[in-house]
Amino acid sequence: MFFFDNTMILIIPVLILAFWAQSKVRSNFSKYSKIRSVSGLTGAEVAEQILKSNGIFDVQVLPEKGELTDHYNPSTKEVHLSEPIFYGSSVASISVAAHEVGHAIQHARGYYPVVLRSQILPAANLGSTMAFPLFIIGLIFSFPLLMDIGIVLFAAALAFHLVTLPVEFNASSRAIKQIRELGIVTDSGEIQGCKNMLSAAAMTYVASTLMALMQLIRLIILRGSRK
Numbered sequence: 001m002f003f004f005d006n007t008m009i010l011i012i013p014v015l016i017l018a019f020w021a022q023s024k025v026r027s028n029f030s031k032y033s034k035i036r037s038v039s040g041l042t043g044a045e046v047a048e049q050i051l052k053s054n055g056i057f058d059v060q061v062l063p064e065k066g067e068l069t070d071h072y073n074p075s076t077k078e079v080h081l082s083e084p085i086f087y088g089s090s091v092a093s094i095s096v097a098a099h100e101v102g103h104a105i106q107h108a109r110g111y112y113p114v115v116l117r118s119q120i121l122p123a124a125n126l127g128s129t130m131a132f133p134l135f136i137i138g139l140i141f142s143f144p145l146l147m148d149i150g151i152v153l154f155a156a157a158l159a160f161h162l163v164t165l166p167v168e169f170n171a172s173s174r175a176i177k178q179i180r181e182l183g184i185v186t187d188s189g190e191i192q193g194c195k196n197m198l199s200a201a202a203m204t205y206v207a208s209t210l211m212a213l214m215q216l217i218r219l220i221i222l223r224g225s226r227k
Contacts, residue, residue, distance in 0.1 A: 007218040014210045021203040028200045029068065032092035032193050033084060039184055043085040043097035050101045050178045051079075059104045063087070070096050072103035074118070079104055091190055095197035098179050102171030105178075111170065117163045124160030127153035135219055139226065147223050151216070158216050161209040168205045172198040 041049070047061040064070065064080040072079050085096045106114045135150030137143065176194060179185045185194060 005222065007221050010214045010218055011211070014207065014214050018204070018207040018211060021200070021207045024200040025068070025204060028197050029092055032095065032197055033088065033090045035091045035190075035193060037089055037091055037094050037185065037190060038187055039094075040089050041094065041184060042087055042089050043081050043093035044087070046094050046179070046184055047079055047081065047097040047101045049182060049184065050098060051104065053178070053182055054105055054108070056104060056108050059101075059108075061086075061101075070100050072100050072107070074103075074107045074114075077104070077107075091185075091193040092197055094179060094185060094190075095175065095194040098175035098184075098194070099171050099198055099201070101178070102174035103167070105174055106167065106171060111167075113163050113166045113170070117160065117167060120156060120160055120163065123153075123156040127155070127157035127160075131157060131219075135222075139222060142226065144223070144226065147219075147226070151219050151223060154212075154216055154219060158209075158212045161205075161212045165205055165209055168202055172202060 044061050044063070051057070051059055051061070059077045059079060061079045061081065063086040064082050067082050067084060069082045070080060070085055079097075079100045081097055081100065085093045103114075105111075131150045131154035133150075134146050134153065138146030138148075138150060175198060176191070179194065180191065185191050
């Protein structure tokens with residue numbers, strides 16, 4: 001009943017947005033993976049060039065199995081690029097590689113939202129795993145305190161999503177700036193392709209944040225109905 005109550009109407013539009021965002025990422029990746037960059041540089045070469053130009057020499061660029069598994073690990077200082085991105089020389093490869101290196105630059109420069117996100121990560125992880133179980137137990141057994149704890153924990157998870165937004169948008173902004181200034185991409189069509197790739201990816205983070213927000217509103221509404 002908790003998952004299929006009337007407040008589900010809040011989730012439906014965000015679910016549609018999330019599916020659309022994911023399909024947009026897939027379609028853009030499929031499209032721009034087939035368009036070879038004029039520079040001919042691979043994703044790995046782009047990443048190395050951007051790191052070097054920013055004076056960052058302690059970050060490794062490594063291939064990663066799978067597709068769209070690209071990420072930056074600040075604890076190990078490693079940029080992991082999926083094999084199609086690492087070895088590929090497409091517009092998609094350049095976009096994704098530059099974006100992930102954007103996170104490495106943020107880390108090296110002490111970009112505050114990145115610092116803040118790492119600080120709230122433990123609470124966010126706890127909120128993601130414990131918020132709903134505690135809330136449901138409190139709802140079933142009419143234990144308001146557990147419901148309140150669940151709401152507070154889930155608010156921490158939402159905070160993580162909110163902080164992630166500027167982190168991701170800033171990384172994309174840095175990526176476009178770097179590939180332009182370094183002459184990695186000079187063609188206006190390629191630059192637009194890179195922007196399309198990164199904008200589609202950013203929408204997935206917007207969708208996940210909105211989903212978390214709607215879930216929190218659901219919890220608050222359900223909590224209020226049990227007063």
